[in-house]
Amino acid sequence: MPKYIDIHSHVNFKTFKEDGDIVLKRALQNDTWVINVGSQFSTSKRAVEIANKYQEGIFAIVGLHPIHLEESFHDEEETGGEGFKTRAEEFNKDAYRELLKNSKVVAIGECGLDYFHCSSEMAEKQKEVFIEQIKLANEVKKPLMVHVRNNYEDKSRNAYIDILEILKKYAKVKGVIHFFEGSLENAKDFISFGFMISFSGAITYPARKKGRNCDYEEIIKNISLNMILADTDSPYMAPVPYRGKRNEPVYVKEIVRKIAEIKNLPETEVREAIVVNAKRIFGI
Ligand SMILES: [Zn+2]
Secondary structure, eight states, rough: OEEEEEEEEOOTTTGGGGTTHHHHHHHHHHTTTEEEEOOOHHHHHHHHHHHOSEEESSEEEEOGGGGGGSSSSEEEEHTTTTTTEOOOOOHHHHHHHHHHHHHTTEEEEEEEOOOTTTOOHHHHHHHHHHHHHHHHHHHHHHOOOEEEEOOOOOOOOHHHHHHHEEEHHHOOOOOEEOSOSSSSHHHHHHHHOEEEEEEEEGGSSOOOOOSSSSOOOHHHSSGGGGGEOOOOTTTSOTTTSSTTTTTOOGGHHHHHHHHHHHHHHOOHHHHHHHHHHHHHHHHH
């Protein structure tokens, strides 16, 4: 049994091209298992290839991130080079189904809704492709790795509410809301529906941006430990004291430590519970 499981990482992204194996070995040496998550077909395939190289402790999740549905700008960390526009990707169910045959693939995602920069037309497209991925998850009986992001200026729509509605209508499997930054009410609603809530390095940051509607202390204090997970979302959002640096899976312990501090529980108890939760939802 590992000490930690970073349930959402992107060591499959280009920023780790040179030293990804060193980063993963460092995680394993520190008793940290890693689940690398795809954002489109190419990075999903790479996550599977990486998992295949390891006998134990490295897994993959495959799927299509909502921001890859339109031609969009991606930073150098994800795709390499100076940062450039990637073409829009159509969701090819058969291609993803092939990847899902691999036993190292533990879920589908990251999929969901991203309203951060998003026209209403694109929001409809995101919903369609999210539903397609839910149906695939139902078919292969694997959980969902869900990405949710709101536009904090535009309150006319709420991605958390829309996602919950879609899940209730279509999902026969459970899953995880990763990098949670919704409200306590949102968190409770997802938990009632059987979805776990995963927290990122953002919980270690001292000041929260106004209007984000996310009071991590209140949320973490008021939800059950057996529905909580931790994810780094490496290479992004490194927790304190690594903030501003390239994030990596081994830093997940800082997030776990913060959850324990907020819950006012012994770190070991929280750490062990989070590992048990991750094993339960992903069947690993
Ligand atoms: Zn991610």
